[in-house]
Amino acid sequence: MSKTPKPSASKDSSTRRSFLRQAPLLATGAIAACAQSEQQTAPAIQSQQHFKWKMVTTWPKNFPGLGTGANTLAKYIEAMSGGRLQVKVYGAGELVPASGVFDAVSGGTAEMGHGVSYYWKGKHEATQFFAAVPFGLNANEINGWLRYGGGQELWDELYAQFGLKAFPVGNTGVQMGGWFNKEINEVGDFSGLVMRMPGLGGEVLRRLNATVKSLPGGEIFQALKTGAIDATEWVGPYNDLAFGLHQAAKYYYWPGWHEPGTALEGMVNAKALAALPSDLQAIVAYACQAANEDMLNEFTARNNGALQILVKKHGVQLRRFSDELLTEVGKTAADVVAEIAGKDPFSNKVYTSFDAFRSASVSYTRISEEAYTQARALTFG
Ligand code: CA
Numbered sequence: 001m002s003k004t005p006k007p008s009a010s011k012d013s014s015t016r017r018s019f020l021r022q023a024p025l026l027a028t029g030a031i032a033a034c035a036q037s038e039q040q041t042a043p044a045i046q047s048q049q050h051f052k053w054k055m056v057t058t059w060p061k062n063f064p065g066l067g068t069g070a071n072t073l074a075k076y077i078e079a080m081s082g083g084r085l086q087v088k089v090y091g092a093g094e095l096v097p098a099s100g101v102f103d104a105v106s107g108g109t110a111e112m113g114h115g116v117s118y119y120w121k122g123k124h125e126a127t128q129f130f131a132a133v134p135f136g137l138n139a140n141e142i143n144g145w146l147r148y149g150g151g152q153e154l155w156d157e158l159y160a161q162f163g164l165k166a167f168p169v170g171n172t173g174v175q176m177g178g179w180f181n182k183e184i185n186e187v188g189d190f191s192g193l194v195m196r197m198p199g200l201g202g203e204v205l206r207r208l209n210a211t212v213k214s215l216p217g218g219e220i221f222q223a224l225k226t227g228a229i230d231a232t233e234w235v236g237p238y239n240d241l242a243f244g245l246h247q248a249a250k251y252y253y254w255p256g257w258h259e260p261g262t263a264l265e266g267m268v269n270a271k272a273l274a275a276l277p278s279d280l281q282a283i284v285a286y287a288c289q290a291a292n293e294d295m296l297n298e299f300t301a302r303n304n305g306a307l308q309i310l311v312k313k314h315g316v317q318l319r320r321f322s323d324e325l326l327t328e329v330g331k332t333a334a335d336v337v338a339e340i341a342g343k344d345p346f347s348n349k350v351y352t353s354f355d356a357f358r359s360a361s362v363s364y365t366r367i368s369e370e371a372y373t374q375a376r377a378l379t380f381g
Contacts, residue, residue: 048084049084049277050083050084050085050086051084051085051086051276051280052086052087052088053085053086053087053088053110053111053112053272054087054088054090054095054109054110054111054112055070055073055074055087055088055089055090055110055111055112055113055114056090056094056095056096056100056101056104056105056109056110056112056113056114057070057089057090057091057092057098057101057113057114057115058092058098058099058101058113058114058115058116058119058216058217059091059092059098059114059115059217060091060092060217060218061089061090061091061092061094062091063091063217063239063242064238064239064242064302065170065172065235065238065239065242065295065298065299065302066170066172066217066235066239066264066295067089067091068298069114069169069170069264069291069294069295069298070089070114070169070266071089072291072294072295073087073114073169073266073287073288073291074087074088074089076287076290076291077283077284077287080283080286080287081279081280081283084280085276085280085283085284087111087112089114090110092216092217092218093218095109095110096109096110097216098115098119098216098217098218099119099216101113101114101115101119101267102115102119102120102123102162102164102267105164105267105268105269106162106163106164106269108163108269108271108272110269111268111269111272111273112266112267112268112269112272113265113266113267113268114169114170114264114265114266114267115264115265115267116131116132116262116263116264116265117130117131117155117166117263117265118131118132118198118199118200119131119198119199121199123162124158124161124346124347125340125343125344125347126154126158126340126344126346126347126350126351127158128199128200128340129151129154129340129350129351129354130146130151130155130158130166130168130263130265131199131262131263131264131265132199132200132201132258132259132260132261132262132263133200133260133337133354134200134201134204134257134258134259134260134329134330134333134336134337135257135260135330135333135334136260136261136337136354136358137260137261137354137357137358137361138173138174138260138261138361138365138369139171139172139173139174139261139263139296140261140369141261141357141358141361141365142168142171142261142263143168143171143263143292144357144361145353145354145357146168146263149353149357150353150357151353151354151357152168154349154350154353157346158346158350159267160270163269163270163271164267164268164269164270165267165268165270165273166265166266166267166268167265167266167267167268167285167288167289167292168263168264168265168266168288168292169264169265169266169288169291169292169295170263170264170291170292170294170295170296171261171262171263171264171292171295171296171299172235172236172239172259172261172262172264172295172296172299173236173261173296173299173300173303174236174255174256174259174260174261175233175234175235175236175256175258175259175260175262176233176234176235176236176237176240176252176253176254176255176256177233177253177254177255177256177257177258177321178195178197178231178232178233178234178252178253178256179224179231179232179233179234179240179245179246179248179249179251179252179253180193180230180231180249180250180251180253181230181231181249181250181251182230182251183251183319184251184253184319184321184325185322185325186322186324186325187208187324187325187328187329190205190208190209190210191208191209191210192209192210192211193205193210193211193230193231194210194211194213194228194229194230194231195210195211195212195213195229195230195231195232195233196212196213196214196215196220196223196224196229196231196232196233196234197212197213197214197232197233197258198214199258199259200258200333200336200337200340201233201257201258201259201333202214202258203336204258204329204332204333204336207332207335207336208329208332213229215229215232217234217243220232220234220243220245221243221244221245221247221248224245224248224249225247225248231249232245232249233256233258233259235262235299236256236299236303236306237302237303237304237306237307237309237310238298238299238302238303238305238306240252240306240310241306241309241310246310246314246316250316250317251316251317251319252310252316252317252318252319253318253319253320253321254318254319254320254321255320255321257321257326257329257330257333258333264295266288266291268284337351338351
């Protein structure tokens with residue numbers, strides 16, 4: 001690169017034109033020379049090394065959106081690496097049960113996992129902030145917090161304690177409020193209800209005197225159908241239709257105050273990641289980012305059509321939680337979430353970061369996304 005000529009003020013214009021004509025060629029030649037030099041110094045054997053990873057998931061194998069999202073991630077990694085890193089995806093129960101995914105990846109039984117971090121609140125309360133917080137961040141906002149608002153750094157700090165690195169890999173968007181066999185008109189109607197709801201939303205319902213179950217997705221339909229539970233939430237129209245939940249409950253409530261934009265997670269065993277050549281490490285990271293976007297795109301597209309099928313074909317009764325109910329639930333949720341901050345200094349740090357981002361989001365979202373959808377509805381609603 002040192003041979004590249006430099007134009008000087010003393011050269012005449014024809015010399016300068018000559019340089020300008022040659023410059024792209026000279027630059028290309030310099031880049032090629034650098035690349036050749038790096039190829040000579042990099043161990044060639046490393047670039048050809050092949051890896052086979054296992055990805056355990058908390059979803060039934062190939063479950064629409066969530067399970068297929070894990071498949072998409074594996075497909076992206078294999079395609080981007082030219083087959084040098086192959087990832088075999090396991091559904092819940094195939095290698096480990098849904099509840100065993102975190103330990104399997106932390107312990108190295110599998111190199112990767114796909115799930116949702118609020119399943120791991122038994123490991124640390126703060127895991128819940130990286131998935132969904134009742135009345136918390138929507139999909140755009142949580143992606144913004146994680147990538148540009150300090151959230152990812154906190155997630156890294158937390159998961160490093162378990163020998164893990166996590167990436168956001170997918171988002172459901174705002175979920176539905178759940179399936180019920182009776183109308184929920186006031187907050188007191190939650191009292192005595194046996195409802196499936198994971199994470200912090202479940203804790204909110206517990207405070208409202210419901211009995212809360214945290215069943216994995218694959219067990220929900222049977223539990224609702226047999227009356228083992230009275231009510232459930234799952235995801236939204238696309239996923240709920242796939243499980244046939246409309247065959248086990250009559251009323252479908254909105255909005256999903258408990259999961260306003262649930263971030264799914266791809267977790268990687270930190271030692272397995274560090275053992276990869278640097279280009280494969282980058283491929284894992286960027287494949288996660290691409291799969292993160294892809295899943296939200298799919299939910300956005302498919303929820304619309306699934307809702308029409310649920311209502312028009314299956315006669316599902318849509319109901320909106322009242323403002324009074326949402327206000328009461330919101331107050332309880334604020335208490336529940338703030339209490340996590342008091343559990344330990346790290347949880348307080350995560351809560352503080354999250355809460356500041358939420359406050360800022362409320363101010364801007366009100367005059368951007370929220371204002372726009374209201375404006376659109378004036379003509380198209
Ligand atoms: Ca859910």
